[in-house]
Amino acid sequence: QVQLVESGGGLAQPGGSLRLSCAASGFTVSNYAMTWARQAPGKGIEWVSGIDSDGSATYYLDSVKGRFTISRDNAKNTVYLQMNSLKPEDTALYYCAKARGGGLPTPRLYEYDYWGEGTQVTVSS
16 A cells, blocks of 8 residues: 655754655655645645656745755655755745646645655754
8 A cells, every 4th residue: 555654854043054854665766746735834735846767857835945855765765855054934844745646736735645754853952
């Protein structure tokens, strides 16, 4: 069965870095667009970044451009989110999700059919 397991979250200071991992099983990540989304306390889920099925195109929320990098390791069937220059407003529960098909990722969250349980990122001094 399809499963997504996020890890790598934790407490970081402003300006610090974290690398999130999303280990996939039950399907091959290279056949699907994948995405990261986040939910801050008291807010709705927000799309953060996406990578297309062959890994050649990446997309970012404007507020994380230049700070976050999405990537994939097909041999490990894993997707990553490298987060640098973290800000307190990046504090959220971060989820990875699998698109319903291949091609380009989309910020429309209903286009993703499987989600992990999330990993908490807290940015605070």
